[in-house]
């Protein structure tokens with residue numbers, strides 16, 4: 001059957017060219033993977049794509065790229081440390097080395113050797129894995145900025161596939177000189193260039209999720225020019241955090257109480273011990289303003305345990321610290337208990353909403369339901385605190401919670417979802 005032979009050879013040759021002659025070769029009848037040294041099913045291009053994304057193929061490819069001076073064991077140690085999040089300097093610990101020598105009969109490489117020779121290869125391997133897992137899928141991207149231990153600005157990008165069957169998350173990191181809309185947008189483009197080194201796939205980016213800072217919104221607007229199919233959604237939990245911040249501003253007495261009582265028990269083990277002896281409740285929480293929702297959780301703690309905390313604080317010696325005197329004065333304020341009762345009866349659900357939404361594996365339907373519950377809860381809580389004729393910042397959800405374009409996207413997503421279900 002000469003005709004069929006020619007057809008097969010013609011079909012296989014483009015695959016060799018596409019994936020590279022160092023990966024696949026053909027004898028005219030079948031396709032061989034030169035990395036795995038076995039023949040590969042080549043009836044569809046999809047089978048080949050699946051093969052080159054496979055973990056065995058990638059591991060063999062990486063071992064093949066080692067030079068004769070490089071040791072596969074060291075490569076595996078580097079990969080193991082990176083994947084299990086163990087810092088390479090831990091290799092220097094005598095008991096780590098001793099354990100490996102005693103039970104595995106292997107001498108561990110020095111951590112500087114790993115850094116100089118092997119970590120770059122592990123990095124390349126990880127990038128290959130990310131590219132393979134993203135493949136031809138459409139993606140969502142999320143960016144956030146932070147600072148590292150040296151105070152440098154770092155922009156972290158998380159990339160995931162938009163696919164019901166395919167769950168994936170990959171991290172790409174970029175250092176920037178300072179954070180503003182242009183550096184953030186540039187960092188995102190750089191990260192996507194790492195993902196698609198052969199050229200940006202502008203139509204594959206469908207969703208951008210960021211928090212609701214003004215420069216992130218500006219960056220999102222600028223990026224829409226480059227990625228026309230992209231929808232920019234701002235973080236709902238950040239919007240809820242803003243609402244919590246408004247509550248904090250509106251109840252200065254409660255804010256003072258939380259700040260001062262926190263100081264009374266900070267680095268004061270004797271007072272902490274006394275509190276535990278006297279009361280069968282947890283210590284007053286110590287909210288961190290950058291951790292969203294913790295201030296409101298602290299206010300709710302006082303709403304529930306105000307009298308108990310007050311009885312302990314009144315027993316403390318005012319001469320010991322200014323914060324004790326200040327706490328005792330604040331606790332005598334007659335409006336404080338009514339403020340706490342108000343917060344307790346109107347905002348008790350808010351920290352729950354935030355905690356639930358922070359869960360990473362929440363289905364879209366559940367997230368949207370929580371958002372809807374929040375949207376129903378908020379005006380009810382606000383109505384009771386607005387005097388007739390007056391308005392406050394978050395009286396209408398459209399003001400504070402959903403004022404960004406992301407907010408509109410969130411609500412439209414909710415409507416789209418409802419119409420489809």
Ligand SMILES: [Zn+2]
Pocket residue numbers: 033034035036037051052057
């Ligand atoms: Zn292979």
